Amino acid sequence: MKADPIGVLTGAHYLDGDFACGEGAMAAGCRFVAGYPITPSTEVVERISRRFPTMGGTFIQMEDELASMAAVVGGSWTGTKSMTVTSGPGFSLMMENIGLAAMMETPCVVVNVQRGGPSTGLPTMVGQADVMQARWGSHGDYEIIAMSPQSPQEAFDLTIEAFNLSEIYRVPVMFLMDEIVGHMTERVVIPPADEIEVVPRALTGKTPEEFEPYQINGKPTPEFARAGDGYRFHTTGLTHDERGYPEMSVECQERCVRRLLEKITDNADRIVRFEEEATDDAEVVVVTYGITARVARLAIDMARRRGVKVGSVRLIVIWPFAEKLIRELAGKVRALVVPEINYGQLVLEVERCAAGKCAVLPVSHGGGSVHDPAVIAEVIVKAAAEAA
Amino acid sequence: MSKDKVGTRTDFPPTPPEFLPEQQPDHPVTPYLRMERIPHVWCPGCGIGTVVKCFATALERSGADLDKVSVVSGIGCSGRAAGYLKLDGFHTTHGRAIPFATGLKLGRPELEVAVFSGDGDLSGIGGNHFIHAARRNMDLLVILINNFIYGMTGGQNAPTTPLTAKSSTMPFGNFEAPFNIPHLAASCGAPYVARWTCLHIRRLTWAMEEALDRKGFRLIEVIAPCPTLYSRLNKLGTGLNGMRFYHDNAEIRHGADTRELDIDFQKSITCGKFVDEERPTFLDQMNEHYGQVLGEKYVPMSPEGGWLHG
Numbered sequence: 001m002k003a004d005p006i007g008v009l010t011g012a013h014y015l016d017g018d019f020a021c022g023e024g025a026m027a028a029g030c031r032f033v034a035g036y037p038i039t040p041s042t043e044v045v046e047r048i049s050r051r052f053p054t055m056g057g058t059f060i061q062m063e064d065e066l067a068s069m070a071a072v073v074g075g076s077w078t079g080t081k082s083m084t085v086t087s088g089p090g091f092s093l094m095m096e097n098i099g100l101a102a103m104m105e106t107p108c109v110v111v112n113v114q115r116g117g118p119s120t121g122l123p124t125m126v127g128q129a130d131v132m133q134a135r136w137g138s139h140g141d142y143e144i145i146a147m148s149p150q151s152p153q154e155a156f157d158l159t160i161e162a163f164n165l166s167e168i169y170r171v172p173v174m175f176l177m178d179e180i181v182g183h184m185t186e187r188v189v190i191p192p193a194d195e196i197e198v199v200p201r202a203l204t205g206k207t208p209e210e211f212e213p214y215q216i217n218g219k220p221t222p223e224f225a226r227a228g229d230g231y232r233f234h235t236t237g238l239t240h241d242e243r244g245y246p247e248m249s250v251e252c253q254e255r256c257v258r259r260l261l262e263k264i265t266d267n268a269d270r271i272v273r274f275e276e277e278a279t280d281d282a283e284v285v286v287v288t289y290g291i292t293a294r295v296a297r298l299a300i301d302m303a304r305r306r307g308v309k310v311g312s313v314r315l316i317v318i319w320p321f322a323e324k325l326i327r328e329l330a331g332k333v334r335a336l337v338v339p340e341i342n343y344g345q346l347v348l349e350v351e352r353c354a355a356g357k358c359a360v361l362p363v364s365h366g367g368g369s370v371h372d373p374a375v376i377a378e379v380i381v382k383a384a385a386e387a388a
Numbered sequence: 389m390s391k392d393k394v395g396t397r398t399d400f401p402p403t404p405p406e407f408l409p410e411q412q413p414d415h416p417v418t419p420y421l422r423m424e425r426i427p428h429v430w431c432p433g434c435g436i437g438t439v440v441k442c443f444a445t446a447l448e449r450s451g452a453d454l455d456k457v458s459v460v461s462g463i464g465c466s467g468r469a470a471g472y473l474k475l476d477g478f479h480t481t482h483g484r485a486i487p488f489a490t491g492l493k494l495g496r497p498e499l500e501v502a503v504f505s506g507d508g509d510l511s512g513i514g515g516n517h518f519i520h521a522a523r524r525n526m527d528l529l530v531i532l533i534n535n536f537i538y539g540m541t542g543g544q545n546a547p548t549t550p551l552t553a554k555s556s557t558m559p560f561g562n563f564e565a566p567f568n569i570p571h572l573a574a575s576c577g578a579p580y581v582a583r584w585t586c587l588h589i590r591r592l593t594w595a596m597e598e599a600l601d602r603k604g605f606r607l608i609e610v611i612a613p614c615p616t617l618y619s620r621l622n623k624l625g626t627g628l629n630g631m632r633f634y635h636d637n638a639e640i641r642h643g644a645d646t647r648e649l650d651i652d653f654q655k656s657i658t659c660g661k662f663v664d665e666e667r668p669t670f671l672d673q674m675n676e677h678y679g680q681v682l683g684e685k686y687v688p689m690s691p692e693g694g695w696l697h698g
């Protein structure tokens with residue numbers, strides 16, 4: 001369906017990534033946000049708290065991030081699209097209830113504007129080191145979806161996409177921004193509401209007598225009943241059967257948890273999104289995401305001027321991982337170069353998928369700034385020379 | 389089991405009447421329970437089931453539209469209550485029932501949201517949420533079962549364990565001062581605060597019914613025996629001994645100063661309704677404030693929730 005115009009600020013704006021993300025959420029139909037202030041993410045909720053009262057939305061500043069995430073899961077069970085926003089330390093506090101959202105199959109969006117860590121780290125400066133935490137930061141096995149925008153425009157566009165994916169797959173979607181994308185101001189074009197496709201909460205058509213909250217009937221996800229519609233359903237963070245009742249057995253664990261994984265892994269091809277450039281005859285391909293993709297572009301130009309055939313892949317969806325793409329590339333190129341603002345996280349996945357078929361070279365950076373493009377260029381040139 | 393404390397009764401435990409399954413008369417609260425989940429997990433003599441029964445009776449008498457009532461529990465023996473009530477029920481994470489319930493209430497303001505959980509869950513790990521929800525006067529009915537212990541995990545010390553009482557992690561007796569739960573709620577602004585034991589079936593049911601008719605952060609503390617752990621570690625006998633103790637030691641003082649509601653080990657337990665006032669809730673205040681400041685520009689969330697109709 002089309003977006004509700006009341007939440008869509010159609011026009012061309014000059015916005016930072018945080019504001020753009022907030023606008024994206026409102027355009028997507030988000031009407032409940034619970035959060036706790038933390039740099040560099042706070043502007044998202046500042047934007048929302050100013051605009052929500054004019055569109056039937058409620059923002060609440062909770063007492064901490066544990067509460068924020070729990071409130072978002074509760075909010076979503078009313079059918080109201082819900083989101084929380086945070087950064088490193090707050091993301092850590094949210095983990096247990098992100099697991100609850102995954103286990104209860106609750107659509108919601110968790111925005112993490114990444115800063116340097118660990119611990120309090122670099123509160124006002126950039127990092128990309130929460131990539132692994134976004135995937136498996138809560139205990140137990142589960143799958144989520146994670147996306148990473150490279151610009152304020154994309155922060156707007158992809159936030160809508162994040163909500164849509166969370167509805168389709170009934171998962172928490174991790175929206176991994178970073179401090180630079182969050183704080184950089186650029187032109188953001190917000191289209192008219194009737195050009196924005198949003199996925200509404202698909203409510204079950206079954207009667208309360210027929211309805212079971214975790215019955216999938218051959219589909220990837222079960223049908224949804226919201227609190228207050230007379231279904232009188234039960235849901236729990238315990239391992240549960242189709243009725244949503246706890247069942248402590250090996251069989252039920254296998255059924256319940258395997259489905260949480262497979263609804264994502266079986267649909268990875270539909271979820272995965274990336275941009276590919278000049279990979280056809282490339283000797284070296286740079287694999288990036290978020291702000292680092294923009295820095296890598298300069299590095300690629302430098303390397304090209306030095307005669308190297310370089311292509312690039314920008315991952316827009318980080319999890320599920322673009323496994324097929326990386327496997328194919330690894331069979332064609334000499335090296336994959338992976339710059340990220342951490343000491344080597346996503347590069348581990350790249351390495352796993354390359355499976356020894358080509359060299360995989362991390363370009364790590366501890367955080368606080370983006371890479372010097374010359375450093376990335378150097379690795380590209382060297383990779384091409386060594387492989388030749 | 390110390391039989392002498394049970395009194396002169398010789399038919400203990402009482403023999404249940406024999407019925408064929410189809411003859412089994414329905415318990416009056418059967419329609420409010422998920423009977424397919426019975427037998428429940430609670431131990432014989434545990435006080436939690438009684439509180440569930442009182443709540444079901446109160447719901448029936450209140451005339452509330454049960455389709456619009458949600459119940460939220462955290463984790464613990466008490467936290468299993470959400471799983472047995474035939475309502476929209478949410479069994480969440482340890483300590484987070486109140487913020488989860490806050491999300492439900494704000495996401496669909498027409499809901500009546502009840503939180504049903506333990507002393508450890510609500511005043512220990514979830515203590516921060518408890519005080520803030522009371523401060524905001526969030527529209528939640530909170531039923532806190534105080535068995536003075538962490539039951540589910542095997543009898544560890546709780547923030548409510550009375551001084552000198554034994555727990556598995558205070559094997560030599562507790563030396564930490566416990567919370568006075570009604571005082572905690574009242575000092576944070578809760579407009580309805582009561583305490584009963586699970587022996588006070590009629591009064592407890594009535595308090596729940598009354599609280600369902602009020603708005604804002606309503607706290608009912610229910611003192612309940614945990615014969616398996618608290619009573620055993622402290623050599624207090626069976627659940628029935630617990631009831632006898634309440635019978636002999638509960639003192640009803642409505643309107644008592646909440647500062648005087650500390651519970652000492654095996655001393656008297658003051659029960660009653662301590663606070664019953666009208667105060668604007670979080671939503672009342674938000675709606676009024678935005679209405680004043682923003683005038684016609686203010687669009688409150690629809691009572692049905694802020695969802696997009698598909």
Ligand SMILES: Cc1ncc(C[n+]2csc(CCOP(=O)(O)OP(=O)(O)O)c2C)c(N)n1
Nearest residue numbers: 463464465466482506507508509538539540
């Ligand atoms: C985050 C977390 N920490 C610890 C636990 C283990 N745990 C489960 S129930 C419980 C205590 C419950 O005590 P209380 O709330 O008083 O409930 P009771 O069992 O006494 O009714 C604890 C510590 C948990 N489930 N989650």
Ligand code: SF4
Nearest residue numbers: 430431434465539614
């Ligand atoms: S352990 Fe204690 S609180 Fe838990 S069910 Fe048994 S008697 Fe009740």
Ligand SMILES: [Mg+2]
Nearest residue numbers: 506507537539
């Ligand atoms: Mg307890």
